[in-house]
Amino acid sequence: MARYFLSPDLFPAKLWQLFCHMHLPEFAQQAKKLGWWRSLDSDRAKPPSVVELETSGGVLLKPPLTFSWYLKLIGIYDLSFGQVKVDTCDKCDNFKHRFAEAPAGSEIEKKVSAEWDEHRRGADTSYDSRNADANTTNKYYPLPLANDEKPAFNSLKKVETQTQDFGGNLRTPKLTVGEAYYLRILATFCYSIFSQARRRTVLYFWNEKIAEKGANNCVSIEHYQHLHYGSGATNLIKWYDGTFS
Numbered sequence: 528m529a530r531y532f533l534s535p536d537l538f539p540a541k542l543w544q545l546f547c548h549m550h551l552p553e554f555a556q557q558a559k560k561l562g563w564w565r566s567l568d569s570d571r572a573k574p575p576s577v578v579e580l581e582t583s584g585g586v587l588l589k590p591p592l593t594f595s596w597y598l599k600l601i602g603i604y605d606l607s608f609g610q611v612k613v614d615t616c617d618k619c620d621n622f623k624h625r626f627a628e629a630p631a632g633s634e635i636e637k638k639v640s641a642e643w644d645e646h647r648r649g650a651d652t653s654y655d656s657r658n659a660d661a662n663t664t665n666k667y668y669p670l671p672l673a674n675d676e677k678p679a680f681n682s683l684k685k686v687e688t689q690t691q692d693f694g695g696n697l698r699t700p701k702l703t704v705g706e707a708y709y710l711r712i713l714a715t716f717c718y719s720i721f722s723q724a725r726r727r728t729v730l731y732f733w734n735e736k737i738a739e740k741g742a743n744n745c746v747s748i749e750h751y752q753h754l755h756y757g758s759g760a761t762n763l764i765k766w767y768d769g770t771f772s
């Protein structure tokens with residue numbers, strides 16, 4: 528399952544405190560005033576003194592959701608904190624691994640390094656080529672097609688460029704029911720098609736209970752895309768997963 532990354536400025540305790548601020552500001556205000564976030568540091572810090580408590584109204588408020596529960600949710604959703612590297616792929620991961628394994632200064636290291644450079648040069652060439660295709664389409668469609676504009680199939684002697692790929696699975700828990708359902712996350716598949724002629728991305732979603740994630744589903748999406756968001760262009764350039772086809 529894909530990992531989800533949250534801002535590197537966040538960490539679980541901060542996230543939980545923000546959650547409390549949002550859902551029970553009275554609790555958050557009291558916690559701040561007393562310097563005691565109940566359930567977060569109940570084991571580590573002493574509860575506030577009677578004097579402190581009295582100055583803040585005398586009643587200890589409870590958090591809207593305990594910190595331990597919050598941590599459990601972070602675990603269930605496999606949330607991480609930090610920046611995801613954008614320019615990476617399976618091949619790069621493989622090179623990285625082989626490079627790390629190779630003895631320093633060895634022939635193997637040099638070989639891996641050379642192959643990796645070659646791969647990165649190829650990727651750059653590929654990005655340049657994709658940009659060139661996008662620019663070509665921009666010339667044919669200086670103004671992007673409007674949402675309600677649906678030129679007939681093959682009616683315009685123009686070039687359209689589409690970039691498409693499967694996205695990570697969107698996790699869809701059923702939040703309105705019991706705890707057990709948190710443990711069963713439904714896979715919602717996601718496929719995106721970016722149309723350069725429209726300067727717009729269309730995201731297609733479906734649940735694992737409705738259909739699978741395969742070639743047939745892609746074809747259905749293609750069909751829908753051409754019917755509803757077609758560009759009318761006689762030439763279509765497709766970029767799948769960053770690879771020219």
Ligand SMILES: [Zn+2]
Nearest residue numbers: 615616618619
């Ligand atoms: Zn790569």
